[in-house]
Amino acid sequence: MCTGIRFTDANGAMYFGRNLDWTQGYGERVVMTPPAARVPAAFERPGDPELGHAVIGMGIVVGGVPLYFDCGNDAGLAVAGLNFPQSARYASAPADGGVNVAAYEFPYWVARNFSSVDEVRSALARVTVVARAVNERLPVANLHWIIGDATGSVVVECLEGGLRVWEDDVDVLTNEPDFGWQRQNLRNYLTLSEGEPGRAAWGGAGLVPFGSGMGMHGMPGDYSGPSRFAKAAFVNTHYPVQDGERANVTRLFRTLGSVAVPDGCARMGDGAFERTLYTSCFSAASLTYYHAAYDDLAIKAYPLSGCDLAGTEPVLVEAAA
Template sequence: MCTSLSYTNQAGGHFLARTMDYTLDFGAQILFIPRHYKIDADVAPFTTKYGFLGAGRKLGHEMFGDGVNEHGLGVAALYFPDNAHYPAAPAPDKFGLSPQDFIAWALGNARSIADLRQQLPKLQFVAHAANLINVVPPLHFIISDRSGQTAVLEPTSDELRLTADPVGVMTNSPDLDWHLQNLSNYALLSNATPKTPAVGGFLPKTIGPGTGAIGLPGDYTSVARFIRTVFLKRFATGATDTRTTLNLLQLILNSVTLPKGVKQMTAGPSDYTEYRAYMDLDARAYTIELYENPGDLQQVRLTAELLNSATQPVAYPLNRKPQVHQLTAG
């Protein structure tokens, strides 16, 4: 079902990270889309202004689960069941877009959250089944940029609006307002060891460090994953550079990563984390970590050479073989 968070490190670097959780492997690879490229989207074609890359695949046309563009805008899609609303057709003055094509449109046409906010009034999502899964995917989106801002786009009506996300975390349904209200139930959780009050004439002892987090939910519901991610993001020692940031984001996402079998769906196979993605919004770098190959970070950067020379999409096949490094004394 997916968990995501934005993060700013102590050097001022901005990142967007996510787990991609689903019941099947989309077969995604890192896919680059050049400037001025026509995408034959489900409802109507559009042409990109900016180059971008992310976890994508060509399914009739190029589609993405997340990505980052040349201006440092990052976007990720997450499931939003029982809440997403899509009209059957766009209004006459709107550009119709299927929800599964929004990431490619946004990364190809917006420079920042502010720019995207200005363009949204001309867009309207339209119910259109996605290739491969053959259903209309109920999606909402987390968006971050190099300003450090984070917003969510939750299509609950015909009109599309961005909502500021003050904690920089998103999971799945319910909507962001509900998750933020629920956060009040956990506001007193802490990384410190609280003092215990006397009970009558008896002074209970704590069971040691970590007791400030008693009550932190540990299940895999979207509600629990939201609270757990906010807690870890809040209290984890800050990262100082890109390397330590990637390491920290891996550790945070470890707490919400789903091995196959632990979250059985009502019908069909279990949900699992098919990949985890880390978007460096300042370096315009996209890094992916596969279920089959955890710990092997595979990265592509939006270099000037790539942006200025490529005129067609470029696919980067991923290594899916587990890596074992033999150590020798020396």
């Protein structure tokens, strides 16, 4: 499964990131797609601009199409797709009228074409997400998406009743169940506190806490979607606001580290174990993509400013020295 978060720094600049939790990788690399890239679209979309935003993030390139797991653009907008296997209900065929987007191209379509969450929110009123695979070897992935900028974030889900856009006031997304259920479930934890409980009298016994952290007693510690959602929401909203790139990148990696999945703890039905394959961070302040892998905890930086934006194809990006 996966966890995504978003927050802003002391100057209002956004930081956006995710854990990708799964049993295997797909040869994913950091990919930059320049504004003039000629990327084949799944459907005719005359409304898409000829020149888009530069996009950088983690993914694979198939047939000239960047399949982004998560990415950010040169306007400071970011998007990530997270597993949503039970509830996702894409359209089986393109709809007449409106805008049709294949599920596999949705993150790139958002990041290429829009500058803000407001623009995305407005455009989605006419969008149909279609269950079309990029090729015969890669089946359609059942996902939902978190999209963020400096103003906030939304969650996009294709449900039985159609496409739903949720306002994400805790700036967190995990997996099943749907976002509405996850948001309501936080009410089960409203007594949690970062503070130390006070002394309590039980009859003649005076009880004192063992030490700091006991205000968090009752916070779930398993790796299910609801538990990771509750813990990530608490940590993300209680972490002190930071100033400066280094402090905010540290904040993001520490927050997502609180819900990272170690090997051997989350067995799938087929016997394979999920683990946090990588953690990523997109800084809208510096337009830099950061990444650390499960077996390489060194955080590597991929600044958009170091990329050649004049090309016409997606390119693999090497980390800054």
